[in-house]
Amino acid sequence: xxxxxxxxxxxxxxxxxxxxxxxxxxxxxxxxxxxxxxxxxxxxxxxxxxxxxxxxxxxxxxxxxxxxxxxxxxxxxxxxxxxxxxxxxxxxxxxxxxxxxxxxxxxxxxxxxxxxxxxxxxxxxxxxxxxxxxxxxxxxxxxxxxxxxxxxxxxxxxxxxxxxxxxxxxxxxxxxxxxxxxxxxxxxxxxxxxxxxxxxxxxxxxxxxxxxxxxxxxxxxxxxxxxxxxxxxxxxxxxxxxxxxx
Ligand code: ASP
Numbered sequence: 001x002x003x004x005x006x007x008x009x010x011x012x013x014x015x016x017x018x019x020x021x022x023x024x025x026x027x028x029x030x031x032x033x034x035x036x037x038x039x040x041x042x043x044x045x046x047x048x049x050x051x052x053x054x055x056x057x058x059x060x061x062x063x064x065x066x067x068x069x070x071x072x073x074x075x076x077x078x079x080x081x082x083x084x085x086x087x088x089x090x091x092x093x094x095x096x097x098x099x100x101x102x103x104x105x106x107x108x109x110x111x112x113x114x115x116x117x118x119x120x121x122x123x124x125x126x127x128x129x130x131x132x133x134x135x136x137x138x139x140x141x142x143x144x145x146x147x148x149x150x151x152x153x154x155x156x157x158x159x160x161x162x163x164x165x166x167x168x169x170x171x172x173x174x175x176x177x178x179x180x181x182x183x184x185x186x187x188x189x190x191x192x193x194x195x196x197x198x199x200x201x202x203x204x205x206x207x208x209x210x211x212x213x214x215x216x217x218x219x220x221x222x223x224x225x226x227x228x229x230x231x232x233x234x235x236x237x238x239x240x241x242x243x244x245x246x
């Protein structure tokens with residue numbers, strides 16, 4: 001009975017979300033039209049800049065953070081890593097869902113990146129659920145953007161709060177399309193910004209969602225490579241010890 005109740009609750013939520021998502025384009029169009037109507041095309045320029053900053057941050061994060069950690073901690077050539085993982089990034093890009101990409105990501109990590117199954121099947125599902133760097137980056141940039149639109153000056157203390165809550169909100173974000181935007185409400189509320197501000201970026205979020213999902217899933221694979229390397233090292237040390245005592 002409990003299972004049926006939960007399943008029906010799930011069906012109801014899915015139905016409601018689908019309904020809202022169907023209406024969302026109309027709502028977003030109306031909000032963007034009123035923003036352009038009142039502030040002219042400058043508001044579109046600002047939105048373009050917002051997108052540019054998010055995309056640039058995602059690229060810099062992928063190349064610098066993942067590239068350097070994979071190479072320094074995982075002892076793997078970052079070019080090899082990105083080349084082998086590129087089809088998965090493309091899959092994540094087209095589905096906008098970490099969860100939907102998970103099976104392909106695990107298969108690629110195990111077959112192409114030679115991550116042991118035991119490591120991959122623990123690290124990657126966990127990562128797809130809680131490790132969302134791309135989402136945290138978008139939420140941080142979006143909060144600063146919305147603050148600027150509302151002419152609110154964020155103090156350094158508030159900026160630190162944004163960083164902290166964006167990380168927490170990204171942990172709570174489900175690996176399905178668009179949820180990062182819903183969780184953004186938590187970040188906005190933490191610094192007393194109006195939640196309606198989300199409407200300003202909803203129109204361009206689909207594209208950004210595609211890009212951040214690719215980053216999210218790549219981060220999980222990078223972690224899997226690093227953990228697999230450290231496990232391998234531990235095993236080697238263990239073997240040496242065994243031999244010494246044999
Ligand atoms: N679509 C993202 C993911 O699945 C989550 C989000 O940021 O909306 O990783």
